[in-house]
Amino acid sequence: MNTESYILSEQNLAKLINGFIEAGKTVFAPFKDKAGKINFKKINDFTECDIHYIQSVFSAKAAVFPPVEKLFEYRNNKFVQEIKDPLPSYFPETILFGAHPCDASAFAVLETVFTNDYTDAQFSERKNKLTVLGLSCSTGDEHCFCTSVGSDPSSAKGSDILLSLLKNGNFVADIITEKGKIIFDKSKDLFEQSNGNEEKITAIIPDKFKIDELDQKIKNSFEKNIWQAQSMSCLGCGACAYVCPTCSCYDIQDLGTVYNGSRVRCWDTCGLSQFTVHTSGHNPRENQGQRWRQRIMHKFNYQPEKIKLLGCVGCGRCSRACPAGISIIENLQKITKE
Amino acid sequence: MNKIIEVAGEMLTNGEVQLVVGYEKGSNGNERPAFIDAPEACNKLIFDGSCKINLAVYLTKKHIKQKGKIAVIAQKATLASIVTLYTENQIAIENIVALTFDANSNVVKLRNIDEIIEFLKAAGKSSDELDDKIEEIEKMSTEERWNFWQEQFSKCFKCYACRAACPLCYCERCTVDQNQPQWVQVPATKTGNLEWHIMRAMHLAGRCSNCNACSNACPQGIPLNLLTRKLSQEIFKEFKYEPGTAVHQTYALSDFNIKDKENFIK
Amino acid sequence: MENFEPKIVAFVCNWCTYAGADLTGTSRIKYSPDVKIIRFPCTGRIDFMLLLKAFSNGADGIIVSGCHPNDCHYTSGNFHARRRWIVFRSLLDFLGIDTKRIVFSWVSAAEGAKWAEIVNTTVDEIKKLGPYKEYQLIAKEYLTTKEVINE
Numbered sequence: 001m002n003t004e005s006y007i008l009s010e011q012n013l014a015k016l017i018n019g020f021i022e023a024g025k026t027v028f029a030p031f032k033d034k035a036g037k038i039n040f041k042k043i044n045d046f047t048e049c050d051i052h053y054i055q056s057v058f059s060a061k062a063a064v065f066p067p068v069e070k071l072f073e074y075r076n077n078k079f080v081q082e083i084k085d086p087l088p089s090y091f092p093e094t095i096l097f098g099a100h101p102c103d104a105s106a107f108a109v110l111e112t113v114f115t116n117d118y119t120d121a122q123f124s125e126r127k128n129k130l131t132v133l134g135l136s137c138s139t140g141d142e143h144c145f146c147t148s149v150g151s152d153p154s155s156a157k158g159s160d161i162l163l164s165l166l167k168n169g170n171f172v173a174d175i176i177t178e179k180g181k182i183i184f185d186k187s188k189d190l191f192e193q194s195n196g197n198e199e200k201i202t203a204i205i206p207d208k209f210k211i212d213e214l215d216q217k218i219k220n221s222f223e224k225n226i227w228q229a230q231s232m233s234c235l236g237c238g239a240c241a242y243v244c245p246t247c248s249c250y251d252i253q254d255l256g257t258v259y260n261g262s263r264v265r266c267w268d269t270c271g272l273s274q275f276t277v278h279t280s281g282h283n284p285r286e287n288q289g290q291r292w293r294q295r296i297m298h299k300f301n302y303q304p305e306k307i308k309l310l311g312c313v314g315c316g317r318c319s320r321a322c323p324a325g326i327s328i329i330e331n332l333q334k335i336t337k338e
Numbered sequence: 339m340n341k342i343i344e345v346a347g348e349m350l351t352n353g354e355v356q357l358v359v360g361y362e363k364g365s366n367g368n369e370r371p372a373f374i375d376a377p378e379a380c381n382k383l384i385f386d387g388s389c390k391i392n393l394a395v396y397l398t399k400k401h402i403k404q405k406g407k408i409a410v411i412a413q414k415a416t417l418a419s420i421v422t423l424y425t426e427n428q429i430a431i432e433n434i435v436a437l438t439f440d441a442n443s444n445v446v447k448l449r450n451i452d453e454i455i456e457f458l459k460a461a462g463k464s465s466d467e468l469d470d471k472i473e474e475i476e477k478m479s480t481e482e483r484w485n486f487w488q489e490q491f492s493k494c495f496k497c498y499a500c501r502a503a504c505p506l507c508y509c510e511r512c513t514v515d516q517n518q519p520q521w522v523q524v525p526a527t528k529t530g531n532l533e534w535h536i537m538r539a540m541h542l543a544g545r546c547s548n549c550n551a552c553s554n555a556c557p558q559g560i561p562l563n564l565l566t567r568k569l570s571q572e573i574f575k576e577f578k579y580e581p582g583t584a585v586h587q588t589y590a591l592s593d594f595n596i597k598d599k600e601n602f603i604k
Numbered sequence: 605m606e607n608f609e610p611k612i613v614a615f616v617c618n619w620c621t622y623a624g625a626d627l628t629g630t631s632r633i634k635y636s637p638d639v640k641i642i643r644f645p646c647t648g649r650i651d652f653m654l655l656l657k658a659f660s661n662g663a664d665g666i667i668v669s670g671c672h673p674n675d676c677h678y679t680s681g682n683f684h685a686r687r688r689w690i691v692f693r694s695l696l697d698f699l700g701i702d703t704k705r706i707v708f709s710w711v712s713a714a715e716g717a718k719w720a721e722i723v724n725t726t727v728d729e730i731k732k733l734g735p736y737k738e739y740q741l742i743a744k745e746y747l748t749t750k751e752v753i754n755e
Contacts, residue, residue: 237502266525323555325370484700
């Protein structure tokens with residue numbers, strides 16, 4: 001469908017969001033906590049959210065892939081043995097509001113991973129019930145590199161409606177998809193006509209490297225020493241994988257007793273030393289260099305080959321979160337120059 | 339600052355050490371660890387108030403130990419960590435030289451445990467603003483404290499950056515990674531988070547160097563250093579034990595005194 | 605709350621408190637049936653994480669009991685335990701966990717009456733405090749039935 005653009009004033013944006021909340025929808029939006037960090041959570045009122053941010057600590061992937069998700073509940077005693085799937089209410093109609101283009105474009109990667117050769121029922125349920133009100137970036141910082149991985153601060157990829165901040169504090173709303181149109185049609189009166197010439201504030205994100213150069217180099221890099229050198233300071237925690245909007249590895253755990261409980265899935269990370277330990281004790285990725293290589297090659301080589309999508313959206317969260325100050329931009333640049 | 343660069347460069351040139359572990363400015367403007375084996379590269383080294391990582395965490399890593407003799411740029415807390423690591427038989431002190439500044443901004447080379455302990459004694463104790471925050475929390479009621487910590491722990495995603503950044507969390511197989519039995523719930527549930535943070539604080543009780551690496555590493559800014567500092571205070575108050583101040587044979591929780599006092603056992 | 609029967613878990617050492625509890629029974633001294641006794645060889649063997657497991661499995665109160673100092677069957681197990689409890693208790697208190705719900709005691713094999721008193725006093729205390737709702741609320745997050753919460 002053709003993209004149509006309208007003006008949404010700041011007050012009407014508040015009305016729109018509060019309207020969703022009143023209608024019983026779950027609105028997942030960025031907010032600033034007492035420590036000053038931005039994260040996404042379910043909000044109960046527009047005033048709780050803070051959309052003027054460069055980047056959140058954790059991505060918005062929790063909207064479709066929560067950190068802990070029930071797969072089923074079980075009860076097992078002399079009289080009852082049952083396994084119960086989560087109720088439909090476990091998968092609410094969700095509006096993700098205020099996600100930047102990097103987060104929005106990550107959903108395509110997650111969707112391909114979770115529906116590629118087998119359709120993950122829970123992921124699909126959440127994704128189908130998700131509407132994304134993306135927000136273009138009006139500022140970025142030195143950690144951002146979306147422009148180097150095929151995106152940009154005002155990309156509409158993954159958004160159903162894309163909002164862009166204007167100099168006067170209002171927004172241009174681009175209605176991108178059918179889902180977006182449904183939202184628009186329900187609240188037409190909040191939107192005004194756009195003359196198409198409004199001045200948007202768009203961040204400028206300089207190129208950090210050329211993706212085709214990286215692609216060429218990385219194909220032949222498996223045996224190189226560069227991985228050990230780049231991961232010398234890596235401490236082997238899970239911060240980079242957990243904050244990443246495209247990382248999708250998970251563990252399955254049973255919580256509860258023998259008699260009742262739930263089976264859940266929870267985020268896992270290939271950075272931990274135990275990630276590939278076999279029952280025999282053998283560990284094919286026994287040092288951090290091998291694990292770092294896995295991470296980078298997975299995102300920049302294996303995923304482009306297998307699912308035709310880059311596994312990185314250039315959000316820079318990994319570098320911001322890394323306790324050892326590892327910069328992914330710097331490391332990718334080094335690989336390109338090898 | 340140039341003095342450290344000079345000294346480190348010298349030590350590499352004359353083969354006294356094969357690797358210098360220090361701090362450098364990252365491409366993002368923040369500090370990060372530097373691993374230097376060439377004398378010319380020493381000019382990257384910095385050492386100022388922005389340096390927050392506790393470099394002792396690298397002294398137990400195989401890929402670092404393999405390099406040979408190591409010079410590590412150390413703050414006071416790093417020195418305390420080195421003493422504790424030595425006490426726990428985790429480092430070969432003869433392969434380590436600690437470089438630091440004394441009160442007159444001269445570079446000091448500390449080559450053995452006794453020198454490190456002497457230096458720490460002379461440097462004295464620094465006041466800790468954490469103690470004020472701890473007092474604030476202790477003034478709260480039980481319910482307020484529960485709510486405070488539940489709110490903090492709700493931010494935790496169990497990334498284990500706190501564990502990874504701590505020099506004293508060097509176990510190859512952490513208790514949380516064991517599932518026979520499963521001591522701590524793996525997912526970031528309310529119970530799992532509470533269990534993890536209690537376990538971490540208890541396993542560091544009497545060993546913590548109070549370097550704040552844990553709370554600095556936390557992507558969410560959870561004040562984990564309050565927990566470890568609280569237990570450091572408690573251990574000092576009750577048992578007069580301070581890690582990093584002497585070469586103890588055991589640690590506070592595997593030792594005992596028949597005169598230990600308490601007022602809550604019936 | 606009426607008719608609230610608390611769930612108390614007692615971690616006791618085999619040589620003193622367990623034998624003492626045995627004596628309570630053989631002396632026909634009545635004590636509350638609300639307590640479930642778990643026998644350990646020594647209090648020194650009690651891992652602090654087990655106390656948390658008791659709470660997350662629905663306990664409203666905990667008793668930890670062993671030999672008097674100097675009387676440990678393994679010489680020094682209870683000294684280690686004492687140190688551990690001092691530190692653990694201060695951590696739990698700092699985190700807002702209700703330490704009134706954890707009772708520590710020394711009960712020897714000859715103190716049958718004392719065991720009954722410890723149990724009965726603890727049960728009365730916990731009855732007054734009520735079920736440990738705060739902890740059970742977080743513990744039941746992924747459980748299916750009401751069995752965990754005392755309702």
